[in-house]
Amino acid sequence: MADSSKIYPRTGDAQTVYLKNVITRPNIEAGDYTMYNDFIHDPAEFEQNNVFYQYPINQDRLIIGKFCSIACGAKFLFNSANHTMASLSTYPFPLFFEEWGLEKKEVAAAWDNKGDIRIGNDVWIGYDAVILAGVTIGDGAIIGARAVVTKDVPPYTVAGGVPAKPLKKRFDDDTIAWLLRLKWWDWPEEKIKKNIRAIQSGRLDQLE
Ligand SMILES: CC(C)(COP(=O)(O)OP(=O)(O)OC[C@H]1O[C@@H](n2cnc3c(N)ncnc32)[C@H](O)[C@@H]1OP(=O)(O)O)[C@@H](O)C(=O)NCCC(=O)NCCS
Numbered sequence: 001m002a003d004s005s006k007i008y009p010r011t012g013d014a015q016t017v018y019l020k021n022v023i024t025r026p027n028i029e030a031g032d033y034t035m036y037n038d039f040i041h042d043p044a045e046f047e048q049n050n051v052f053y054q055y056p057i058n059q060d061r062l063i064i065g066k067f068c069s070i071a072c073g074a075k076f077l078f079n080s081a082n083h084t085m086a087s088l089s090t091y092p093f094p095l096f097f098e099e100w101g102l103e104k105k106e107v108a109a110a111w112d113n114k115g116d117i118r119i120g121n122d123v124w125i126g127y128d129a130v131i132l133a134g135v136t137i138g139d140g141a142i143i144g145a146r147a148v149v150t151k152d153v154p155p156y157t158v159a160g161g162v163p164a165k166p167l168k169k170r171f172d173d174d175t176i177a178w179l180l181r182l183k184w185w186d187w188p189e190e191k192i193k194k195n196i197r198a199i200q201s202g203r204l205d206q207l208e
Helices: 043-050 093-100 104-110 173-182 189-201
Strands: 016-018 028-030 035-037 062-064 075-077 117-119 130-132 157-160 165-169
Touching: 016 043, 035 043, 093 104, 117 130
Parallel strands: 028 062, 062 117, 075 130
Antiparallel strands: 016 035, 157 165
16 A cells, blocks of 8 residues: 655665655645656755755745656755845845844845745656745646746646747646646545556546
């Protein structure tokens, strides 16, 4: 039976983890069965190697749904990376408050805050893609290899490029609406198991 409480779902494969079981930061969440594969670094070090500039003072969150596939090197760039552009200079004076006699409590004025990163359910993020702060990626979307995602990606949309643009929809609008109502990822495991062949084959009429 599928068991989302494991770290390593595949026997003998230490390059693939269920993400939720290797996360320690309170401001990162990953849903059941969402997996990360890394053949260069230890996938258990996802937080250190893939989630950048997420400082606790900022309280920005990475929320990832269930059954996502995150490829090696995909990265999430948070708000402390956004040197403020509301200033005459992008030099982060507030970060170097001791040097310039500024107040430590104003350190967050060094960056522009664009908000959380939200990844839906059943999202596939390709190799080396970069997702910027404030972006929401809808259920069922696909992010191409090496994309830089600067704007929201609608559900069941394939997006790619720098900056990422929608390349195509995965299904027609009626089917997408139907899938978004179906939310198969919220079904009990037993029901998913029964329907795996129909889900895989794309035969919606065969779903039980
Ligand atoms: C995005 C992706 C899924 C699209 O696959 P596809 O539907 O077979 O795409 P196609 O080859 O039909 O390409 C459709 C268009 O998107 C473009 N495109 C495809 N992938 C792209 C990418 N990563 N970045 C930018 N453009 C891309 C193609 O050039 C083509 O453009 P055109 O219509 O102007 O000719 C695939 O190209 C990709 O990037 N997969 C990621 C693979 C990966 O990283 N796997 C990691 C292991 S999990």
